[in-house]
Amino acid sequence: MNLKRSGALLGAVALGAMTLAACGSDNNAASSGVDAASSNATCEGKANLSSAGSSAQKNAMDQFVSTYISVCQEKGKTVNLAYNPSGSGDGRTQFIASQIDFAGSDSAIKAEQAEQAKARCVGGEAWNLPLVFGPVAVAYNLDGVEDLVLNGEVTAKIFNGTIKKWNDPAIAALNPGATLPDQDITAIIRSDSSGTTDNFQQYLTAASNGAWTTGAGSDFTGGIGEGAKGSAGVAQAVASAPGSITYVEKSYADQNKLSAAQIDTGSGPVALSDESAAKAIEGAQFKGEGVGDLTLDLGSIFGTKEAGAYPLVLATYEIVCSKGYDADTSAAVKSFLTSAANEGQDNLAEQGYVPLPDSMKEKLNASVAAIG
Structure with a gap:
């Protein structure tokens, strides 16, 4: 997938409150050995991205940011995404209020909140994109x-x-x-x-x-x-x-x-x-079809009877606008999520997460590319 946008994404990640809980220090493991040439992240867009929400994905987000910084440094760019693990409910609230660029949430945005998000996502709607799976x-x-x-x-x-x-x-x-x-x-x-x-x-x-x-x-x-x-x-x-x-x-x-x-x-x-x-994630089904919102049918995971499948797996979504971002924000959000969905998945198991299966990664990349 090639993302063609212009602009520069500048800044440095604020890691004071983002140290990895799992190891007590910044996760720099992913920052070494990353092949920036193979990454489809453009490292372009607005100067500072912001996100908040799920504490469950906090350690994974730290790794995504570290990996993204490394990729973009090799491409001559310095990048910033500040993530506040304030809880899924707070993340959705801040997203609706346009206080952050995207939210992390362990539950899909739906019902009244999804309707409210349409006012923020002018001409579009909120999409739920599963990026992190944690048992x-x-x-x-x-x-x-x-x-x-x-x-x-x-x-x-x-x-x-x-x-x-x-x-x-x-x-x-x-x-x-x-x-x-x-x-x-x-x-x-x-x-x-x-x-x-x-x-x-x-x-x-x-x-x-x-x-x-x-x-x-x-x-x-x-x-x-x-x-x-x-x-x-x-x-x-x-x-x-x-x-x-x-x-x-x-x-x-x-x-x-x-x-x-x-x-x-x-x-x-x-x-x-x-x-x-x-094994449980590989059997997951989606509520919709095609490119766009990727809300999961969680019953296909929680209700599994397949031998050897552990059913209690949490999917954490990144909640984004399908349309309505300005061009710089859209470019930055797409670039970061592209990195997170691909090279960012490497070594996630060391943080207690389950990397995306290839079939789900393909769907996610298509939806990220479709963000307006």
Whole structure:
């Protein structure tokens, strides 16, 4: 794909609040060995790009920015994208208000917010472009239990308060031979509006055989739990609270050295791994057809019964205007997303994410090229 735009994209990334949580430092691994000549990123457009939203994609965004800087430096350009991991809900709000160039969100923009975005995207609409896939761990802190197995129904009952003890018969039935303590379960939930919460609750709705009855949404609906803000907040809370459990992106679970439950979809327990998550993503379907909005049919992932597929995978979208940007902003947004969708995917697994399958990368590149 060749992007032909003019202008210069200048600046330097503000990394003060963007250090990689997974390694405690700037991610420079991707910045070495990047073949700029093979990149279709033009490095052209407005001087400063801005984005905000999903904390789940923060580590991936750091890598995308680092890689983009490297590509553009080799092309004689200095680039800037500042990303604020303020939460998916805040990102969508800022996007609608034209306070940022694009948003990161763990939930597709839809309904009333999608209508509101049309005023910002003059002559166009908001497109949801899946750029980052992150397995969500059902992470727990339980001494002596390293290979916990759960399924959708039992997980739903833990997070709606029906199952209160770790040695509950329903948990024991999934873990024969394990010594489960007579200990209260403390559910740690997101206190902020979160696409991770929305995706987790959509998973419970799809996979719990009716045990989850309170629906989905960016706010937790289960009626129990102790709240913590952000992905880092819930992971740190579980790390410091024996007997606790949460839902959090794999990168944050890894960072805090939390155990992650295996999930039994009916075809046997499946451990969370790059391979098992990728297997679920490869079976993903889209709600629409053709080039443009790429909102996923999440039921095709969350409800999978395929052996060896880990179903609890969060898709993070970049929400962009299909039309309505000025020429410089359009060029910069397209250039950055082109880099992120291609060379930016290299080494993502090291940050706890799953790189885009080739079939999805092809669709994403076509949609990015179609931005007006």
